[in-house]
Amino acid sequence: MASSTVWKQPASCAAALRSLELARAAARTAEDNKGQDVRILDTRAQTPHFDYFVIATGASRRQLHAMSEEIDAKLQGELKDRRLGIEGYDDSRWIVLDYGGVVIHLFDQDTRQFYCLEELWADAPRVEI
Secondary structure, three states: OOOOOOOOOOHHHHHHHHHHHHHHHHHHHHHHOOOEEEEEEEOOOOOOOOOEEEEEEEOOHHHHHHHHHHHHHHHHHHOOOOOOEEEOOOOOOEEEEEOOOEEEEEEEHHHHHHHOHHHHOOOOOEOOO
């Protein structure tokens, strides 16, 4: 007897693929807005709370705001995802956009050097944008 069951990816695999899509879209958007030293870190092996970090540096408060707003437009508007939270927008030295599986960190140069997230998450492999 033939089965009509269709194989589906496990939810965790599908969620990780979606997170990767969002991370790459955020990174490309940061680059398109002249973000510097844009990186994606795969944090799945280090924490169950999120899949990827996107890290970028902006040269000014205005640029950090533009990157943040354009990333939101891309992820929420075009890719139909939902931002869970935002921190640091008013101070604008370190803006954090929380998309669940993807956490986006937008820094000014001094703040990025001070916190050194790449060193704190040194075991996390880099992902091609």
